[in-house]
Amino acid sequence: MLKGGSKLLTYATWNEKLPDFNHENPTKGALDVLEWAYGTYGEDLVYACSFGIEGSVLVDLVSQVKPDAQIVFLDTNLHFQETYDVIEAAKKRYPSLRIKLKTPALTLEEQAKKHSDGLWNVDSNLCCTIRKVIPLEEELKGVKAWLSGLRKEQSAARSNTDFVNRDERFKSIKVCPLIHWTWKDIWRYAHKHDLPYNKLHDNGYPSIGCAPCTQAAINADDLRSGRWSGTEKLECGLHETT
Template structure:
């Protein structure tokens, strides 16, 4: 079984608690600047776990929103419960789409994610996030430049025309190795699917183990010519 977060011959070592490649400074600035007018939209993948730990140091009662499509893996919901136990003061909100899965099937056809994944993502992720972001000025995302060519130019602060918002990305300089070093060092809970070959975890029907170890998102929407749900386009 491939585990994507291990590497040969090196022990995890993150430089120091103070060296977070700018992430803590960015978060401190963001929460000082936006106060409660900022929300973290978290997928509870491994970058999300790091960000939650950093956010809890800066704003222990921060609002964390999970776009609950009703289609996530059981292991993802279990991870959320573990995070709730570890950070009881964080406000974790499960944001649901307007349509249940049955209603969506009635209106748009069964298993829409197979026929039209863009429409499915719009209904179950993009519209709900837009509703969340209409109430705030800025949102936080765990994008890293290393993740994909489409993310190479992400800045700490980004004008987000899609959601008419400011997108704050504290982890842009973190590597995959940095992320796991931090998780190991601080013994953070994480989704066990990461140990089963899933470096990037989304909805269950659209996520498979990564096909290419050099492309951490290669297990997302495999075979559909789609690499992003649309939140970051």
């Protein structure tokens, strides 16, 4: 139970009577949302971080609210070296944060034998399910809520994201503190606080996923246009129901 006797907001108790957060402040509501989320869920809140630039910003904000927060990176074993570099930089800057690299049950060699060599080229949805979705399901099992760095501006599919969401995919509460931040807001904060960030951002990669399925953006107005380029795929499966 929460203060005042109100029921803890979970997937099962969702009633859409959500907290009212002010997004017209210096962090556009992000710190208020994080303080509420960690105050409400404590250890039952996990941050699934991709360690792109939004991740660098959100990690910094999280460290201000809960210095020993649980952070999980879905390590598909297919990420760019630059992504692993920024994770190491974050570990050094925030030594109290519990940053975990979660790997899939199948190694790349086992996946190739069971399905196909270079499965991402044959069935990218299945590859994402094996290497991202199932691992996150495992991490969220038994916890009530998770954090994500989604922003409304990122894509049409994400434009309706709220601070607090009922996540049908993972049967959980998904908290998104950065929904009102713009691309300029993100970079302004990162530069102001000299945050470690993925150097691929300097080379035309605004959105960074696995190396085989990510290239530099082909459309300056679409930050995710370098993901699964040449296909109709838009998401890896973690956020499709948002």
